[in-house]
Amino acid sequence: MIPKYSIGIIKFFRNEEFLDDLIKGMFYCNTPEFYRLSKDEGVSDLHESCMHSYRKGRDEFPPEIIINGIKLTGLSLTATTIQVGGQKDKWLHCWFTLDIVDNPEYLRTLIQDVNKIRNEFGSNYAFILKKDIPELVKRLGTKTDLEINYGKVKYSTNRTDWGYACKSDVYEYQREFRFLLGECEHTNIECKKVIYEEGFEDIVHKNxxxxxxxxxxxxxxxxxxxDECYSCEDYD
Incomplete structure (x- = not known):
């Protein structure tokens, strides 16, 4: 097996002010419902953190509910969220994982994925070395009582795998690393802000x-x- 080297994580921004806010100590988290309702390319995921969701104002047809072979009718559904294994929604803060494998094909795909992300989210970016991620979490923990978990997202074609730590393989190009905070209601669209007044300038690097x-x-x-992202392996 070719070794994989984990370098760190990257977060891309179209709005440079939001990047500056992060460096100053603003850790901004969205709810899964924000992503379920979003229409923006790369941001939108109808089934974020769940195996299926239905929203009356978003979807054309409501789900069919069948119990013991009998289809229930006359129901007026406005919002349905189906989650596996008792999972609950959590506030999300999402990054791109930068891993390097000494393999030309892998590197070409990595460059393609990064450039797609840059197109969807913007070319400004924050970068954190892998070794500094625990320090970031430690600092956040001094400013909130919410439980904080973090790690790489898995991807699957099987929707029964989907949850806050696994997404559809359609999003695999995002190579996501996410921070999970506390729990929130499945229709909640209110963001969560954790502010570390001393800032992250020593561990979060701008562009x-x-x-x-x-x-x-x-x-x-x-x-x-x-301005650019490339690999000289592209020119072999």
């Missing part, structure tokens, strides 16, 4: 050029700046 070079070949495997 920092990231250049990863193979020691033996001296080939640039990955390069990211505000």
């Amino acid at each position: 920092k050029k990231i250049s990863l070079t193979d020691k033996e070949s001296n080939i640039v495997q990955f390069f990211l700046s505000k």
Whole structure:
């Protein structure tokens, strides 16, 4: 197996002010319902954190409910959220995982995924080294009583796998790393803000050029700046 090197996480922004707010200590979290109702490319996920959701104002047809082979009629459904294993909605704060594998095909796909994300979310970005993620969580924990969990998102074609830690494989290009805070109601659209007044400037880097070079070949495997993202492997 070719080794995978975990470098850190990246969060892209179209609005530079939001990036600056993060660096100053504003940790902004959306609810799953925000993503279920969004119509923006890359942001919208009708079934975020659940195996299925129905919203009267969003969907054309309501779900059919069948119990013991009998279809129930006359129901007036406005919102239905089906979750597996007793999961509950949590506030979400989402990043892109930067892992490197010394493999040209992997690197080409990585560059394609990053550029798609940049197109959907913007070219400004925050970058955190893997080693600094626990420190970020530690600081947040001093400002909120909410439980904080974090890690890489898994992807599956099987909707019974979907939840707050697993999404449809349609979103696999996002290589998501997410922070999960507390619990919220499934129709809640109110954001959660955790403010660390001292800021994150020492661990959250703004538009920092990231250049990863193979020691033996001296080939640039990955390069990211505000203006571009590429790999010299692209030119083989």
